[in-house]
């Protein structure tokens with residue numbers, strides 16, 4: 315179980331206020347994207363906010379930006395013509411991907427950016443423009459392994475002049491974020507937020523904590539408030555009494571209006587708080603930042619003494635077990651070897667030191683991280699860099715303590731007990747994968763209640779499962795789809811097994827290397843990517859069009875498609891693994 319303490323699942327639609335666009339402008343400046351493209355993104359969001367439409371989507375994005383002057387600066391005429399041609403076709407995954415490729419190539423051709431950073435920005439945009447928070451969460455799930463857990467941090471971005479409509483956006487966002495915990499029990503842990511610009515901010519926060527829906531508090535001082543504000547102080551006292559951990563944005567970048575606002579994140583403000591509230595736990599997101607005031611910190615040979623990073627380390631020493639720092643969005647150290655070596659040596663020093671080592675946490679900053687990397691790549695790099703023992707420490711042992719989750723020989727904290735009750739009361743049931751193992755092992759969770767669900771979602775290959783039976787037909791008696799079994803495999807199954815039941819069992823155990831999109835080279839199977847993608851689409855087509863299966867689980871086609879692709883390309887997986895995925899998305903009506 316890996317615990318990501320820093321993830322976001324809001325989409326543009328749920329945070330689209332005047333203030334957000336202003337802050338996004340700051341956020342996107344300095345990133346490795348061409349200025350005209352940044353302008354195109356911002357003017358699209360401005361147009362959509364003014365028209366007060368809730369129709370934000372990638373397709374709408376393409377159609378709208380075509381009419382913007384900046385588009386002509388960005389895209390040369392021949393590409394424009396191709397673009398128009400594709401716009402005429404009604405929206406589909408293929409169409410959207412084609413338009414994306416055209417824009418990507420136009421941007422890369424302008425020479426100023428690498429194709430990988432263009433792809434990253436588009437992927438970030440794709441996630442931000444998803445229809446709802448469910449879809450964003452489902453996308454996050456494709457980056458997580460079975461039993462991984464993510465903390466979901468909401469964002470309340472409004473200015474003082476915000477009207478009723480803008481103010482209501484956050485309430486909806488919070489409600490939708492809480493729902494994710496019901497869709498993935500124990501795997502998605504929502505935090506609540508306070509922002510003193512909102513009059514009843516404390517009451518909203520308190521309600522989410524009391525109900526058990528949220529297990530922590532998120533603060534974002536660089537939105538322009540001090541933690542000394544009476545509303546924040548009241549919330550912190552409440553966290554102290556109710557065993558609620560706090561995570562605040564803790565570098566001088568991110569969503570901020572000015573340098574002055576960023577300074578509200580300074581760790582020094584926490585000394586009196588930690589002195590007074592003896593039970594309070596706080597995590598500084600981004601661990602003070604890899605840079606501060608544009609100067610390197612974590613990537614320097616020695617972390618500067620006057621940096622926030624150092625201030626946080628001192629707090630850790632003075633308040634053992636209560637002050638944490640997370641490594642989310644730490645990507646600067648990839649820029650060159652010296653930075654990489656310095657960063658690694660600093661982190662290793664911290665992880666060797668008894669004063670700090672139990673207080674470092676792992677986080678990714680999904681989906682904002684997507685501007686620079688996928689969650690999987692980011693995670694894998696940290697895992698390789700730190701080694702299994704240290705990675706397990708920051709991604710499991712330490713966050714278990716920070717969040718108050720149950721550990722061996724130790725009962726969970728109050729915030730988690732309330733959350734478990736809330737999940738039971740609200741009949742949580744997972745749409746994909748299995749509930750978290752920590753939850754399944756909890757004494758309050760009735761195994762029976764979850765069992766029926768787990769059986770249908772597991773990858774275990776069973777002739778009693780109608781989805782599996784249908785998948786068997788897809789391979790054994792294909793109609794309107796290509797033959798995906800190698801002739802040799804079919805022959806050998808026919809020779810060895812007489813009954814349908816036996817053949818069914820054999821197909822389930824068959825390695826994917828026996829499918830036609832793998833050809834057999836001299837030593838190992840060779841994957842034909844193009845054909846493999848066709849295979850994934852055919853499976854979707856089969857369950858959608860050829861059978862009367864009902865669609866369950868994530869509704870966004872991209873989620874199923876990418877899940878299938880991840881597995882289908884691996885020659886050591888079996889057909890039963892494909893069945894496990896499909897079972898999370900389709901169900902046959904019970905007769």
Ligand SMILES: [Zn+2]
Pocket residue numbers: 320322599679682
């Ligand atoms: Zn963040």
